[in-house]
Amino acid sequence: MRVSELAEKTGLTSLNEHNDKQVEGVYISDMVSDIITGAKANGILVTLQTHKSLIAAANLVDVAAIVFVRGKKPADDVVELANKTGIGLFVTDMDTWSFATKLNEIGVK
């Protein structure tokens, strides 16, 4: 499943132009130090974090897209950095558990 299809099936709002990569997994974390040891290439990262260091960590491990839960929106400079990396940024009003459940329902694990 590609990022765009996942976004459509889970009702995500896109925040930027991004590469429409094939999604190969999911990682949930709010710690950037944890992300570089746990997230995988072409994965979706689900988080509450909106700090710029999140993009630095996600880019290092080649994450495909980041989903901000509970309606959190990053600042413009964070979106700008994500645009340079090609990482997709999305927002949902769901909390982490509800969104993870939704991902599970559509077969993304």
Place this chain on the structure above:
Amino acid sequence: MSTCSHKWSMVNIRSGYLVVEGCRHCKARSSFFSTETVLPVDDYQDGEHYWTYLSSFQAVKFDLACDACGEVVNLDDMMGLMLSTCRNPDCEVARLATQGGRRTWVYVAFCADSTHATGKCVSAAGIQALTEYFNGNIKDPGKKVIVAPCIKCKSIDTCAGIVIADTGLTEIY
């Protein structure tokens, strides 16, 4: 010299705190990784330095091991990583980014001693293994990561970048 085409994996992943100290005397900064639940925050003298606690934040340390030959590269000397955004033409790290092109990302690996008074930084073996590890996991064709030791920064205090650190809410003091 190894003839193995290494396939690196993270091993010995451990959670703790990165503690940053500053010398009141010479303004040097030093850092160490602690797995203690209560961190040492007292001032102390060590030779000519008078170390004072500056900050701490949650961090993760790891080593790299080759799945093929079993070689383990110890990364105890690496305290953190920073995505460089430096544009100073006099800075070697900035030049690496410029030479690499738009899809090359330079990450600076920090050692414990900002002064580099001993001439030491993150080991060459560590830098090479980190570079191979992160590039080996990238699936985006054309994208490349360069890991550079912080000794290559023109000035650690002024080198622009985004430190991968859990500051703020995760700071315990």
